[in-house]
Amino acid sequence: xxxxxxxxxxxxxxxxxxxxxxxxxxxxxxxxxxxxxxxxxxxxxxxxxxxxxxxxxxxxxxxxxxxxxxxxxxxxxxxxxxxxxxxxxxxxxxxxxxxxxxxxxxxxxxxxxxxxxxxxxxxxxxxxxxxxxxxxxxxxxxxxxxxxxxxxxxxxxxxxxxxxxxxxxxxxxxxxxxxxxxxxxxxxxxxxxxxxxxxxxxxxxxxxxxxxxxxxxxxxxxxxxxxxxxxxxxxxxxxxxxxxxxxxxxxxxxxxxxxxxxxxxxxxxxxxxxxxxxxxxxxxxxxxxxxxxxxx
Amino acid sequence: xxxxxxxxxxxxxxxxxxxxxxxxxxxxxxxxxxxxxxxxxxxxxxxxxxxxxxxxxxxxxxxxxxxxxxxxxxxxxxxxxxxxxxxxxxxxxxxxxxxxxxxxxxxxxxxxxxxxxxxxxxxxxxxxxxxxxxxxxxxxxxxxxxxxxxxxxxxxxxxxxxxxxxxxxxxxxxxxxxxxxxxxxxxxxxxxxxxxxxxxxxxxxxxxxxxxxxxxxxxxxxxxxxxxxxxxxxxxxxxxxxxxxxxxxxxxxxxxxxxxxxxxxxxxxxxxxxxxxxxxxxxxxxxxxxxxxxxxxxxxxxxxxxxxxxxxxxxxxxxxxxxxxxxxxxxxxxxxxxxxxxxxxxxxxxxxxxxxxxxxxxxxxxxxxxxxxxxxxxxxxxxxxxxxxxxxxxxxxxxxxxxxxxxxxxxxxxxxxxxxxxxxxxxxxxxxxxxxxxxxxxxxxxxxxxxxxxxxxxxxxxxxxxxxxxxxxxxxxxxxxxxxxxxxxxxxxxxxxxxxxxxxxxxxxxxxxxxxxxxxxxxxxxxxxxxxxxxxxxxxxxxxxxxxxxxxxxxxxxxxxxxxxxxxxxxxxxxxxxxxxxxxxxxxxxxxxxxxxxxx
Ligand SMILES: Nc1ncnc2c1ncn2[C@@H]1O[C@H](COP(=O)(O)OP(=O)(O)O)[C@@H](O)[C@H]1O
Ligand SMILES: [Mg+2]
Numbered sequence: 001x002x003x004x005x006x007x008x009x010x011x012x013x014x015x016x017x018x019x020x021x022x023x024x025x026x027x028x029x030x031x032x033x034x035x036x037x038x039x040x041x042x043x044x045x046x047x048x049x050x051x052x053x054x055x056x057x058x059x060x061x062x063x064x065x066x067x068x069x070x071x072x073x074x075x076x077x078x079x080x081x082x083x084x085x086x087x088x089x090x091x092x093x094x095x096x097x098x099x100x101x102x103x104x105x106x107x108x109x110x111x112x113x114x115x116x117x118x119x120x121x122x123x124x125x126x127x128x129x130x131x132x133x134x135x136x137x138x139x140x141x142x143x144x145x146x147x148x149x150x151x152x153x154x155x156x157x158x159x160x161x162x163x164x165x166x167x168x169x170x171x172x173x174x175x176x177x178x179x180x181x182x183x184x185x186x187x188x189x190x191x192x193x194x195x196x197x198x199x200x201x202x203x204x205x206x207x208x209x210x211x212x213x214x215x216x217x218x219x220x221x222x223x224x225x226x227x228x229x230x231x232x233x234x235x236x237x238x239x240x241x242x243x244x245x246x247x248x249x250x251x252x253x254x255x256x257x258x259x260x261x262x263x264x265x266x267x268x269x270x271x272x273x274x275x276x277x278x279x280x281x282x283x284x285x286x287x288x289x290x291x292x293x294x295x296x
Numbered sequence: 297x298x299x300x301x302x303x304x305x306x307x308x309x310x311x312x313x314x315x316x317x318x319x320x321x322x323x324x325x326x327x328x329x330x331x332x333x334x335x336x337x338x339x340x341x342x343x344x345x346x347x348x349x350x351x352x353x354x355x356x357x358x359x360x361x362x363x364x365x366x367x368x369x370x371x372x373x374x375x376x377x378x379x380x381x382x383x384x385x386x387x388x389x390x391x392x393x394x395x396x397x398x399x400x401x402x403x404x405x406x407x408x409x410x411x412x413x414x415x416x417x418x419x420x421x422x423x424x425x426x427x428x429x430x431x432x433x434x435x436x437x438x439x440x441x442x443x444x445x446x447x448x449x450x451x452x453x454x455x456x457x458x459x460x461x462x463x464x465x466x467x468x469x470x471x472x473x474x475x476x477x478x479x480x481x482x483x484x485x486x487x488x489x490x491x492x493x494x495x496x497x498x499x500x501x502x503x504x505x506x507x508x509x510x511x512x513x514x515x516x517x518x519x520x521x522x523x524x525x526x527x528x529x530x531x532x533x534x535x536x537x538x539x540x541x542x543x544x545x546x547x548x549x550x551x552x553x554x555x556x557x558x559x560x561x562x563x564x565x566x567x568x569x570x571x572x573x574x575x576x577x578x579x580x581x582x583x584x585x586x587x588x589x590x591x592x593x594x595x596x597x598x599x600x601x602x603x604x605x606x607x608x609x610x611x612x613x614x615x616x617x618x619x620x621x622x623x624x625x626x627x628x629x630x631x632x633x634x635x636x637x638x639x640x641x642x643x644x645x646x647x648x649x650x651x652x653x654x655x656x657x658x659x660x661x662x663x664x665x666x667x668x669x670x671x672x673x674x675x676x677x678x679x680x681x682x683x684x685x686x687x688x689x690x691x692x693x694x695x696x697x698x699x700x701x702x703x704x705x706x707x708x709x710x711x712x713x714x715x716x717x718x719x720x721x722x723x724x725x726x727x728x729x730x731x732x733x734x735x736x737x738x739x740x741x742x743x744x745x746x747x748x749x750x751x752x753x754x755x756x757x758x759x760x761x762x763x764x765x766x767x768x769x770x771x772x773x774x775x776x777x778x779x780x781x782x783x784x785x786x787x788x789x790x791x792x793x794x795x796x797x798x799x800x801x802x803x804x805x806x807x808x809x810x811x812x813x814x815x816x817x818x819x820x821x822x823x824x825x826x827x828x829x830x831x832x833x834x835x836x837x838x839x840x841x842x843x844x845x846x847x848x849x850x851x852x853x854x855x856x857x858x859x860x861x862x863x864x865x866x867x868x869x870x871x872x873x874x875x876x877x878x879x880x881x882x883x884x885x886x887x888x889x890x891x892x893x894x895x896x
Binding site: 014048051052053054055072073074076077079081083085086087088089091092096100101103104105106140153 | 299302303306310313314317318407408409411412414415416417418419420576577579
């Protein structure tokens with residue numbers, strides 16, 4: 001498999017403070033990867049090392065097989081970056097900034113630029129000083145998607161967009177995905193992650209605690225179960241991997257580890273199941289577990 | 297690493313686009329002033345004795361401000377102009393470059409724009425490199441235009457080569473400060489820090505030069521007449537602002553200082569590149585001191601006054617120190633006032649006018665000079681037969697009116713210094729507008745702070761600052777003055793009164809600022825035009841014979857000149873009342889209008 005991003009045993013110190021601890025990431029070409037974690041976890045720091053803006057203290061970051069620090073200029077011709085907090089030059093117009101970015105990356109698709117400006121509903125003739133946060137973000141997003149690149153690195157790119165623009169953004173990402181382009185997306189918006197991403201990596205306090213597809217991650221967590229049986233259920237509390245058993249009028253409610261599910265259902269069968277519901281954890285719950293606890 | 301500078305040219309083009317307003321305005325303003333003053337000053341000097349003007353340049357205080365008396369070298373208008381203007385123009389060009397470079401380096405980095413540029417296919421050092429190329433282009437354009445302009449506007453003493461040297465000197469000094477600023481932009485981790493350190497460097501260089509020039513001032517008296525150019529102090533030569541004078545533009549035209557300046561710039565630039573290459577983004581080498589964890593007592597108060605005070609406190613302390621220093625530095629002139637006055641008819645006239653003394657030259661029947669009489673209130677109070685003794689006579693006349701020449705001189709320069717106090721006073725009032733433009737006002741207002749109280753906080757700072765600044769000014773002037781001329785000559789109550797009578801006028805200007813901020817925020821910058829007008833009225837009003845009412849356009853024109861005029865309670869009360877009314881109208885308008893940074 002060819003990788004667009006390979007981060008290996010990456011450590012980053014700011015003075016004595018260790019912002020990244022042995023981070024490893026591998027992202028296949030054409031993959032849409034979500035990078036999530038609480039504020040201050042180290043997402044932006046990882047991205048800045050990948051961009052060759054920060055130098056790794058130990059370990060390496062490779063993009064398209066090239067060293068992120070040494071070959072930054074070559075790499076940057078094939079990537080587009082959008083930061084979460086976009087600041088632009090107050091006395092230039094949005095259109096001017098878009099052209100600067102696109103031209104520096106060496107692509108000149110006027111038609112694409114115009115289409116994106118229409119889609120994102122931006123007035124490119126206004127000075128950047130008059131733009132709201134969302135509008136500044138639109139400028140950066142248009143400049144990114146109007147460039148012909150192979151990898152998009154987006155650091156919480158939609159934090160200022162309204163739901164309508166969020167849709168436009170998602171359409172843009174899916175379009176790039178269809179073209180086989182890779183996307184590295186750091187985000188807090190779970191619906192966005194769920195809809196767009198092939199794989200997810202979770203970082204906490206500088207450590208990547210989990211990577212995998214959404215299904216794989218779900219597999220590592222618990223389902224909520226509600227069951228009604230003909231006879232009273234007994235012996236459930238003897239099982240490992242069962243939590244929070246509550247007696248309700250209709251029967252029992254409890255949580256169960258995904259891998260124990262089969263055994264539990266077998267056991268329940270002995271009491272004559274009338275009704276069984278199992279709800280997979282929402283993405284929110286999934287992340288909350290990872291954000292708040294040690295890795296499961 | 298290869299490709300460190302990739303895309304420098306593209307970025308430069310982009311930076312120049314960003315500079316299309318800023319640098320253009322700077323360059324045009326500099327040209328307007330520097331080239332415009334060439335015929336302007338000459339006009340004023342028509343009829344004046346060139347040798348007398350040149351010898352005025354030997355005054356030590358003037359030397360400390362503008363540099364050694366190089367006009368002595370050839371006694372021409374061109375040399376005099378260089379003597380008078382070059383150091384200050386170089387200082388201004390330094391300021392232009394500090395702003396220019398911080399704008400493209402630390403400020404860009406602080407706001408995350410540098411990060412975005414780095415994520416594009418640009419070399420690691422391209423951003424800094426493009427900043428330098430931009431600075432080179434801006435300074436080169438300035439150099440050429442100033443050179444051509446001076447040549448076009450000058451008289452025959454201002455040669456083409458000398459004019460070009462003038463322009464190029466400015467460009468070269470500009471590049472030195474561009475490089476120094478680039479260096480501090482690497483060292484400090486904030487734009488504010490980079491700016492402060494660069495300004496401190498500029499000021500230190502100015503004073504190193506001043507010390508050196510004063511040291512060598514004695515040498516510039518005698519030997520120059522013999523056609524020999526005296527040496528400059530080594531202290532002057534290690535400061536770019538001193539070295540620039542060594543070009544002796546229009547008085548010898550030496551080019552070697554230019555090469556030293558450019559070499560210095562190159563060295564600083566090289567260090568800046570090196571530091572930029574080895575440091576992390578957003579990081580500096582001078583550690584930023586961590587801020588407080590909690591709001592102090594001031595900030596915890598349930599109104600915005602604490603915040604306002606905190607925002608302006610350091611500035612106020614700085615201004616207080618500055619005004620004290622200004623007073624003290626002017627006081628050093630007091631020792632030389634006699635000489636100054638003896639040499640300069642303009643000052644004689646002015647001071648006599650201030651003292652209310654009329655001078656009458658009496659001739660005998662054959663039309664020959666007989667004597668000079670000094671009149672006060674219809675009677676002759678002093679007389680002399682020797683024109684050389686005019687200063688003594690002046691002293692006698694002035695003593696009759698119970699003043700010393702030093703008192704008169706101090707009160708004469710008082711309105712210039714009051715203008716200096718006015719700058720921070722206006723700035724404190726304008727801070728309300730600056731906060732609004734930085735979109736911080738709405739945060740404070742939203743935290744349930746009454747809008748009027750919020751604006752009143754800034755008005756209060758301006759109102760408090762005015763008497764404070766004038767007071768330390770008088771203290772500085774008196775304290776240093778006593779050291780220079782002894783305790784008997786100066787009167788502190790008199791100086792204090794002369795300073796404090798300006799306070800109501802300063803308040804009126806503060807009130808006007810508040811009115812503008814409240815009523816026409818978009819046009820609040822107009823206050824600076826009004827300030828400039830006041831400045832010109834004081835300057836020009838002195839020189840020419842403008843009708844008296846024109847001076848009254850500015851509040852400063854109403855202020856009595858102590859000790860000649862009496863303090864007029866009515867005028868004081870009127871100005872104070874005007875200040876309060878202006879503020880109240882400003883508050884009312886402010887409460888009614890929108891807070892909006894973007895559209896107004
Ligand atoms: N330039 C810096 N100097 C010191 N500490 C930093 C710097 N940049 C980031 N950090 C610290 O590193 C940690 C990770 O920050 P960051 O990568 O921005 O987090 P995230 O993007 O996940 O919110 C934080 O604790 C932050 O304070
Ligand atoms: Mg971040």
